[in-house]
Amino acid sequence: MTELSWQRTAPGSRAGASPERRRRRGDGRVALFFIAPVLIGFAIFYLYPTVRGVWWSFTDYSLLAKPEPVGFENYANVLRDPEFWNSMKVTLYYVVVNVGSQTVLALVLAALMHRLTRSVVLRTTLLLPWLVPNVTVGLIWLWLLDTNLGFVNHLLGSMGLDTVGFFTDPSLVIPTISLINTWAYVGYTALLFYAGMLQIPQDTFEAASIDGAGELRTFAQITVPLLRPILALVLVVSLIGSFQIFDTVAVATKGGPVNASRVIYYYIYQQAFTYFHMGYAATMAVFLVVLLGVLTFIQLRMLRASESQIA
Structure with missing residues (x-):
C-alpha cells in the first residue's frame, strides 16, 4: 500500500471522521438552540447594561439631559x-x-x-x-x-x-x-x-x-x-x-x-x-x-x- 492510499484510509483521516464530525456539528447546533434564550437574556440584561454603565462613567449624565463626555x-x-x-x-x-x-x-x-x-x-x-x-x-x-x-x-x-x-x-x-x-x-x-x-x-x-x-x-x-x-x-x-x-x-x-x-x-x-x-x-x-x-x-x-x- 502506498503512502498516499494509507493516508486516505488511516483512522482519523478526513474521510473516515466526517460522519463523526457531522454528528458533533449537529449536536453543537442543538446545544446552541437550547442555550440561545440564556445567551439572549444575558446579553440584554447583563452585557448591554454593563457596557452602557461603563460608557456613562465617562460622562456627565443626570437623566434629565443628554450625557456629555468628561473623560476621567x-x-x-x-x-x-x-x-x-x-x-x-x-x-x-x-x-x-x-x-x-x-x-x-x-x-x-x-x-x-x-x-x-x-x-x-x-x-x-x-x-x-x-x-x-x-x-x-x-x-x-x-x-x-x-x-x-x-x-x-x-x-x-x-x-x-x-x-x-x-x-x-x-x-x-x-x-x-x-x-x-x-x-x-x-x-x-x-x-x-x-x-x-x-x-x-x-x-x-x-x-x-x-x-x-x-x-x-x-x-x-x-x-x-x-x-x-x-x-x-x-x-x-x-x-x-x-x-x-x-x-x-x-x-x-x-x-x-x-x-x-x-x-x-x-x-x-x-x-x-x-x-x-x-x-x-x-x-x-x-x-x-x-x-x-x-x-x-x-x-x-x-x-x-x-x-x-x-x-
Whole structure:
C-alpha cells in the first residue's frame, strides 16, 4: 500500500471522521438552540447594561439631559470623595461580620445535620428564611427591634434591662443588619455545606474514628479540608452578595444614623436616583465591579478552589 492510499484510509483521516464530525456539528447546533434564550437574556440584561454603565462613567449624565463626555473626571472625583471611602469602609465592616458569622454558623449546622440527623423537615425549616423576600425580612426585624415598640426591647424592659437602639446606635446598626442577613441566609449556606459533606466517602470518617480522632478533630482535619471547593464557592457567593446589601438598609435605616449604615450600594442609589448623578454613580459601580473581581480572584487562588481531595 502506498503512502498516499494509507493516508486516505488511516483512522482519523478526513474521510473516515466526517460522519463523526457531522454528528458533533449537529449536536453543537442543538446545544446552541437550547442555550440561545440564556445567551439572549444575558446579553440584554447583563452585557448591554454593563457596557452602557461603563460608557456613562465617562460622562456627565443626570437623566434629565443628554450625557456629555468628561473623560476621567468622574474617576478622579470618586478617588477624592470621602463619602465614597466611608461607604466602602462601612460595607467592608458589614462584609466581614456577615460572611464570618454566616460561614461559621452554616458549617456548624451542616456538621450537626450530617452527624446527627438527616431530617427533610429540618432542612426545609432551615431554608424557609431564605425564601422570604429581603424587604419583608427587613420590615419584620425593624418591627421586632424597634427601640420604642419592638418586641425585643419590650422583653428586655420586662427583665429590668435598658432598651437597646439596634437601628439608632451607630455602633450597633451594622452588626444588627449583618446578623439579620445571617439569619436569612445561613440555612441556605448550611445546605450547600451539607451537600458537600454528603460527597465525602463515609469510610473516611470511619477510618478517623478507628484512629481515635474525636468529632472536633475529624471536623477540623478531614471535613473542612475536603470541603474546600464548596467552601470557596460559598465564600465567593457570600462576598459578592454581601457587597450588594441594599434592601435591609433601605427599609430599616436609609443609611442612618449619621451615615453609619450607608453601604456602597445605597450610596450609589442615592447618587443615581436622589441627586441624579447617573454618570458619577456608574463610575462607583465600575470601581465596585473591579474590586469584587480582584477579591474573587484572590479568594479562589488562596483556597485553590479547582482542587478537590474527594475521591
